[in-house]
Amino acid sequence: MSQTKGKPHSLWRALKIGGLALAAAFALGLTAPDMAWAQTDAAAPAVEAAAPETPVVVEEVVEEEAAAPIVDKGDVSWMLISTVIVLLMIIPGLALFYGGLVRAKNMVSILSQVFVVTAIGMVMWLLVGYSLAFTDGGNLNRFVGGLSKAFLNGVTTSSLVETFSVGVSLPELVFVAFQMTFACITAALVLGGVAERVKFSTIVVFSILWPVVVYYPMAHMVWWWGGPMMASDPANAEALAAGAGLIWSFGALDFAGGTVVHINSGIAALVGALVLGSRTGYRKEPMPPHNLTFTVIGAGLLWVGWVGFNAGSNLESNAYAALALVNTFVAPAGAALSWMLTEWLTKGKPSLLGLASGAVAGLVAVTPAAGFAGPVGALILGLVAGPICLFACSALKSWLKYDDSLDVFGIHGIGGIVGAIGTGIVVNPAFGGAGIVDYAAGGAAVYPGIVPQVISQLKAVGVTLVWSGIGSLIVWVIARGLTGGRVSKEVEAEGVDYAEHGEVAYHS
Numbered sequence: 001m002s003q004t005k006g007k008p009h010s011l012w013r014a015l016k017i018g019g020l021a022l023a024a025a026f027a028l029g030l031t032a033p034d035m036a037w038a039q040t041d042a043a044a045p046a047v048e049a050a051a052p053e054t055p056v057v058v059e060e061v062v063e064e065e066a067a068a069p070i071v072d073k074g075d076v077s078w079m080l081i082s083t084v085i086v087l088l089m090i091i092p093g094l095a096l097f098y099g100g101l102v103r104a105k106n107m108v109s110i111l112s113q114v115f116v117v118t119a120i121g122m123v124m125w126l127l128v129g130y131s132l133a134f135t136d137g138g139n140l141n142r143f144v145g146g147l148s149k150a151f152l153n154g155v156t157t158s159s160l161v162e163t164f165s166v167g168v169s170l171p172e173l174v175f176v177a178f179q180m181t182f183a184c185i186t187a188a189l190v191l192g193g194v195a196e197r198v199k200f201s202t203i204v205v206f207s208i209l210w211p212v213v214v215y216y217p218m219a220h221m222v223w224w225w226g227g228p229m230m231a232s233d234p235a236n237a238e239a240l241a242a243g244a245g246l247i248w249s250f251g252a253l254d255f256a257g258g259t260v261v262h263i264n265s266g267i268a269a270l271v272g273a274l275v276l277g278s279r280t281g282y283r284k285e286p287m288p289p290h291n292l293t294f295t296v297i298g299a300g301l302l303w304v305g306w307v308g309f310n311a312g313s314n315l316e317s318n319a320y321a322a323l324a325l326v327n328t329f330v331a332p333a334g335a336a337l338s339w340m341l342t343e344w345l346t347k348g349k350p351s352l353l354g355l356a357s358g359a360v361a362g363l364v365a366v367t368p369a370a371g372f373a374g375p376v377g378a379l380i381l382g383l384v385a386g387p388i389c390l391f392a393c394s395a396l397k398s399w400l401k402y403d404d405s406l407d408v409f410g411i412h413g414i415g416g417i418v419g420a421i422g423t424g425i426v427v428n429p430a431f432g433g434a435g436i437v438d439y440a441a442g443g444a445a446v447y448p449g450i451v452p453q454v455i456s457q458l459k460a461v462g463v464t465l466v467w468s469g470i471g472s473l474i475v476w477v478i479a480r481g482l483t484g485g486r487v488s489k490e491v492e493a494e495g496v497d498y499a500e501h502g503e504v505a506y507h508s
Contacts, residue, residue: 069160069169074317079174082312086181089305090118090188097298097360098192099505101406104290105495106196107505113191113203120207121184126152129183130176132216134224142246144217145224152176162227163315166439170315178312179219185309186215186261192406193269196287197279197486200500205479210268214471218260218464221245222252231439251448252460253427253436255324256313258368258420259464266413267465268472270404275476276485278403280492292352299356303332306363310370323434324370327378328363334382335362335389342387354390357411361389364415369423374432381426385418420461424453 095114102110121129131149138146149155155176160169187207191198224245230236241249247259254260279287289295311324339358344350362382366373369381393410404410427433428447435445447453479485486492491499498504 069162069167071160071169071171072317075163075168075170075315076174078317078321079170079178079312079315082308083174083178083181085305085308086178086185086312087305089302089309090181090185091115093298093301093305094185094188095298096294097302097356098195098406100291100294100296100298101192101289102195103287103495104506105497105504107290108497108501108503109200109495110191110195111505112200112501113195113198114188116200116204117188117191117207118184120204121187121211122180124208124211125176125180125183129211129216130155130179132212133179133183133219134175136224136243137220141224141243142249143221145220162229164228164320164437165316166228166232166443168316175315182257182261182309183211183215183219186257186265187211189261189265189408189412190268190272192408193404194272194276195405196496197492198272198276199483199485199487201483202479202485205482206272206475209478210472210475213475214264214268214468215260217471218264218467221247221463221467222254222257222260222460224248228437228439234440237440247460247463250459251453251456252420253372253423253453253457254368254420254460255371255423256310256367258364258416258423259460262364262367262412262416263420263461263464264416264468266409266411266416267468268475269408270402270413271469271472272476273402273404273409275473275480278401279405280489282403283401289353292356296352296356299359303328303359303363306332306367310367314371320371320434323375326375327366327370327373330375331366331378331382331385332359332362334379335359335365335386336382338383338386339390340386342390357393357407358386358390361385361411361415364389364412365419365422367416368419369426372423372434372436373426374434376432377426381419381422384422385415388418389415417461421454421457424457425450427453 091114095111098110098114099107128147128150130152131147132145135145135148137144140146155172157171157173159172161172161175162169187210190206190210191203222245225231225248226236226240226243230240247254252259281287307325307328310328311321314321314324336355336358339354339361340350343354362385365381365385366378369378373381389411392414393407397404397407397410402409425431427435428450429435429445430447433447435447438444438446476485487496487499495504
């Protein structure tokens with residue numbers, strides 16, 4: 001594919017467009033009211049959820065006449081630890097995983113991109129991201145929140161959020177930090193699709209615009225709802241459904257981000273790869289990973305951090321966090337083995353890269369099901385995801401001839417779809433799943449049946465594909481138009497490191 005041409009590189013232009021987008025987003029949301037479901041039943045017991053439906057809506061401190069919610073130091077401690085190890089997933093986990101997969105001449109480039117996306121992601125989350133994801137959006141509430149909590153307005157050491165048990169809460173700052181890491185890693189995952197030819201300035205523009213256009217609305221659509229206190233009263237059923245995000249209103253289950261994080265990033269990476277075009281020499285010359293040691297270290301750090309990612313999404317330190325932890329062990333183990341065996345049978349040799357890639361595919365697949373599946377169901381998800389993702393990263397990619405450099409779409413996009421749909425099956429209590437909590441029935445586990453639940457999951461996948469596909473296309477086109485999108489053929493041949501950053505990873 002020919003090199004994409006565009007306007008010359010300008011960091012000031014990149015920052016300027018980001019600022020204009022931020023100002024426009026702020027103006028659009030100034031009038032959106034915040035949605036605060038206050039606890040009103042002082043006598044309501046703390047009922048532990050059999051399995052949370054989605055992460056919880058943020059609420060303000062309870063009104064003076066209501067009984068104070070329980071804030072358990074064990075829950076708080078677990079969530080602080082989870083937040084830190086999710087950050088570990090990104091820097092250094094994802095950075096090393098991706099760094100080992102690129103060629104040596106592009107190591108500094110990919111490390112710099114992961115770092116800057118994380119830094120911008122944290123700042124953007126504080127400025128507008130948290131508010132757009134976790135407040136009421138007024139007339140746009142099905143799709144995105146408002147800006148009543150922009151700049152963390154009203155978020156203090158006294159404000160609380162509900163967990164998944166009636167009457168149990170967390171300090172809001174803990175929830176802000178935990179969800180911040182999700183926003184950062186989702187944007188960072190996209191980088192693998194455009195590695196080794198994208199300009200640093202293009203990534204700066206992307207990391208400012210893409211979360212606003214795609215990630216924050218997706219997080220809102222999947223995880224915004226009224227909370228367990230409101231759900232515990234059958235009289236609130238109509239208001240609960242009307243005030244929820246679009247995908248939550250389908251009854252779709254996504255425990256820790258199968259749609260929000262993985263399908264979303266996989267589609268964005270694929271779109272970016274198509275918009276920017278293939279690397280020079282792709283399919284004509286070998287482009288092997290330059291350091292599998294780094295890749296395996298990164299994969300191991302991803303696996304450790306994923307425990308915080310999945311088990312932390314329970315928001316409480318209890319048996320369901322333990323269930324998510326066990327599932328985060330067995331699913332990637334199953335996927336690593338099934339990927340390895342498939343590769344062994346078809347190619348004659350089991351590769352280390354296949355083992356690491358399979359483990360990541362299993363982690364992706366179990367993410368939406370982490371707190372819903374039984375351990376056997378999670379193992380089956382992993383065993384199924386391994387060969388499917390291997391096929392997507394090899395045969396499918398070869399047939400369609402797209403250059404997703406580090407197989408973000410093949411692993412995160414396809415693995416996320418497998419996991420999202422499979423969640424509708426493995427949640428079934430008859431298959432060892434935890435069921436879906438019914439707060440109005442005192443926390444009892446229910447299940448609507450395989451067909452209705454899988455249909456809900458398919459609707460969630462469909463919305464994610466469309467929203468991420470269209471939104472990502474808009475952002476990549478803007479970023480390419482402002483910065484040129486990709487480096488010149490000469491820079492690409494020499495290596496992006498020195499031309500873009502004035503430094504190299506290795507000195508001979």
